[in-house]
Amino acid sequence: MWQDIQQNFDISNTEGMRRKMLSVLATRWRDFKTFLTREYVFGERQNETPCLKYQITDEEWMQFRATRLDPSWQAKRIAAQERQAKNDAPHLLSRGGYERKKKEMKKARAEAAGVESADRVESPPRHEMWIAARTKSDGQMTSESARVVADKIEGLVEQSTQGSFVSDGRNDILTTAIGRPEHAGRVRGVGGSWSHRDFFGARSSRSSTVDSCSQEAMQRMKMQFEEKLKNIREEFEQKFELLARSQQQTAVAHDGVRVSTKGSCATPDPSRE
Known part of the structure; x- marks a missing residue:
């Protein structure tokens, strides 16, 4: 197909041009088949034949018409019509x-x-x-x-x-x-x-997964933060418990000391004088 296009048209032989031209041809071919289906299979011209006007053989037309009347294709057509109806x-x-x-x-x-x-x-x-x-x-x-x-x-x-x-x-x-x-x-x-x-250019593998990677990174950061917070809390509780025990032991030691309230010097006995 691409060789036929180049022989009949002055088009540069580049990969981008080839893809674009073949895409245009595919779109035009699809539109033409849609037209034949709408007008000559289910429309007002279903009792007519497009063979002479569009240079289609009788055999090709009968095969095409049979595919459009097949129940499986009819189901696809109905599904497509339902999707189009949802186009707001x-x-x-x-x-x-x-x-x-x-x-x-x-x-x-x-x-x-x-x-x-x-x-x-x-x-x-x-x-x-x-x-x-x-x-x-x-x-x-x-x-x-x-x-x-x-x-x-x-x-x-x-x-x-x-x-x-x-x-x-x-x-x-x-x-x-x-x-x-x-x-x-x-x-x-x-x-x-x-x-x-x-239109947009080649999409890198990194950009195609950036959202999922960002979510995974955020989840990892959250888990790491929670783990560090847990460790800090446990360390603080241990230090607080040790401090509380130390203060309790100090208080007990102070309570065990008996301090005399008497004077340091004895009063002289008058009888010995």
Whole structure:
């Protein structure tokens, strides 16, 4: 597949470009299969055939249709629909997705700044694209949940300018505002063509386990502190007990001494004089 792409398009032969292009193709292929399923298997065109229009053989179409009508696939479809129904912050993106939205935002920024080419304008951060994808034409958000996240984003942006909030890799403004980590295999707010590695960079093994390591370190420190505190308490109790015994022995010794109350000199006997 990659060789075919290089033969037909002038694309640099790098590992990053290869991954990105294959990811785009996979997304487009998945979208096309979703379209066929929605329109020609379960939709209004289920009595029609897409073979002639999309250059599909009758055998390929029958096999594809059979997989979609299989009970196991139907169960997966229902599960996916249920997950989508739980999406409380739906976007309004068209077929172009986030890539098209980014181009629109860059073009608008270029015009506002008086810059001739949108390519000279910096791409908007993904938290801005996330908000733009969920903003209606009247300025309202698509849902209450989307509005809450947008308000949190606004607050975090303000904190970021003041230096009280610092983005750290995947824990950026959008992730913090949503309150949930990134989904496996895709990055929110940028489109399906971006992988975690491409967008955030390679994640070190240390950073992937930093939370668990920190918790373990804190637990060890707590146990060590409690052990030292216990030893200090026991040592103090021993010293206090020894001091108490010493004071008690001193008191007993003092009580055993009998001091005479008589004078040191005897009174002379008058008869002897």
